[in-house]
Amino acid sequence: MLEVNKVRKDFPILDVMYDGKRITYLDSAATSQKPVQVIDRVSEYYRNYNSNIHRGIYKISEKATEEYISSKEKAAKLINSGSYSEIVYTKNATDAINLVAASWGNKNIGKGDHILITEMEHHSNIVPWQMLAERKGAVLDYVSVDKSTYTLDEQSLEMGLENNPKIFAFTHTSNVLGTINDAKRLTKMAHKAGAAVLLDGAQSVPHMKVDVNEIGADFIAFSSHKMLGPAGIGVLRAGRDVLEKMDPLITGGDMILSVEKHKSTWNSLPWKFEAGTPNVEGGIGFGAAIDYLNMIGLDDIRRHEIELTKYAIESLEGEKGLHIYGPDRLDIKGGIVSFSIDRAHPHDIATIFDSFGIAIRAGHHCAMPLVKSVLELPAVARMSFYLYNDEEEVDQAVQAIKKVKEIFHVG
Amino acid sequence: MALDIYAEEMISHYEHPHNKGKLEKPDIMLHENNPVCGDEMTVYCRIENGILKEVSFDGEGCAISVGTASMLTDFAKGKSLEEIERMDFNTIKELIGIDPGPARVKCATLALKTLKGCAFLYQHKDIDIATKEL
Ligand SMILES: Cc1ncc(COP(=O)(O)O)c(C=O)c1O
Secondary structure, eight states: OOOOHHHEEEEOGGOOTTTTOOEEOBBBTOOOOOOOOHHHHHHIIIIIIOOOSSSSOOOOHHHHHHHHHHHHHHHHHHHSSGGGEEEESSSSSHHHHHIIIIIIIIHHHTTTEEEEEEOOOOOGGTTHHHHHHHHTTTTEEEEEEEEETTTEHHHHHHHHHHOOSSSEEESOTTTTTTTBBOHHHHHHHHHHTTTTTEOOTTTTTTTTTTOOHHHSSSSEEEEEGGOOOSSSSSEEEEEEEHHHHOOOOOOOOOOOOESSSEEEEEOOGGGGGOOOSOOHHHHHHHHHHHHHHHHHHEEEEHHHHHHHHHHHHHHHHHHHTTTEESOOGGGGGGSSOOOOTBBOOHHHHHHHHTTEHHHHHHHOOTTTTTIIIOOOOOOOEEOOTTOOOOHHHHHHHHHHHHHHHHHHTTT | GGGGGHHHHHHHHHHSTTSSSSSSSSSEEEEETTTTTTEEEEEEEEEEETTTEEEEOOOOOOHHHHHHHHHHHHHHHHBBBBHHHHHHHHHHHHHTOOOOOOOHHHHHHHHHHHHHHHHHHHHTSSSEEEEEOO
16 A cells, blocks of 8 residues: 555655645646655765766766666666667657657658557657658548547547558557556557557556556657656667667767768667767656655555545536546546536636645647547646645645636536 | 636626627737637727727637636727727736736736737738737
């Protein structure tokens, strides 16, 4: 069992007072808070061994290099990947997806080829494919979302795969609906149709055990900042054979083996994709975040989020004028509750929550095709939970919802 | 920010907005949006001798953008285009009686931005509005 009171003590921000109130942070799907263990690890690097990695032939550079590589080993282990050479550090999940679309995509997608994505994607898993399709004259297809279950429509999925797409890129967990897609099954189906698979793990890897080996996806992308680590660092994981065949997008220092006047050879993996001085402190802090997640245990975190989501949904049941968008089945739902309230615009909802000291997000959540075309809403409000949230915070959210209804004369 | 912005007057304007809907045969109209919020607004104006005779707005938005649009169109009707061009954020603060705060300033000023765009366009039909900071 996750001891939330103990966990909360590790997050200094939860004790900060604004206008006499502590923050109730229900926006972890946007970015997570950081435990003192991460803050200290980054601070320790700055204080004790700040240096550039790789080339330094002196103690603190060796230590920095060691810590940076060790964070990759931790990331590899976390998702049950092979060696750290398969962990490419990027800026974030967006950057990782762009790398695949530009590098792998440029080589493997041609005129008339199909690219398959879904209607529940974040813009970061839409726009790079749109651009690629435009560059290459390829066709971008969407698997539709079944509005009654908020899951991927099976028939539409089969139809999409019948076109034998070159790649199927889909999110593991929807950042709006919370829907957890069966990544293993979808990957199997895609492979059968001859498609490579990119799994957007931005909302899944922070919240549950994700085993890329078992799932079998060719690429997975995720961000450190959504899993207790620093911003500015993310992961693209792919198998050695795939990465070997991909060209680097950014070139320069650190990513080469040798440079002659008119020709260069690439460095070994993963360094080939990490030109220039990397985000050393980001990598080191990310390692600390993974240590923390392992200490608490991802299975316990997942159970805690299911409990909280269940509690939230039960607390809101029967609330007139309130609509929740996402699967009813908690086993296929992450700790995300998107909602609307009749007559109240989501931005007004968020402002009213803010007056209670509660941080939620309102808008299209970078998923305009989902919010506008599938849900047919201009915007939605979203609460999202993580390991440090508790039932008392959900109670506060329920109070805020009642206030919204009072102000807007609902129900 | 406290909840003062949602005073009954604002909510009443939001729920029963004045000057809402399309104006037939406007002398000038302009569409603006607030991409962050998804608020959309079109302002329609009928102008006689440099005076805003009729004005209306249409669109989708939050209570703050719709409520201020309702109050602002009431306030602006009958004013000269010069007066409208001189209106600024202070005009809005006085109208709604509160500073909406940084998170909502775009919502609160969407109608004003669109109305000022109309006034500007009407007087300078030859200038590209995209180059002007309203
Ligand atoms: C499902 C999903 N994919 C991708 C991203 C992009 O993550 P980042 O902004 O860290 O690149 C997000 C972030 O909100 C997300 O929710």
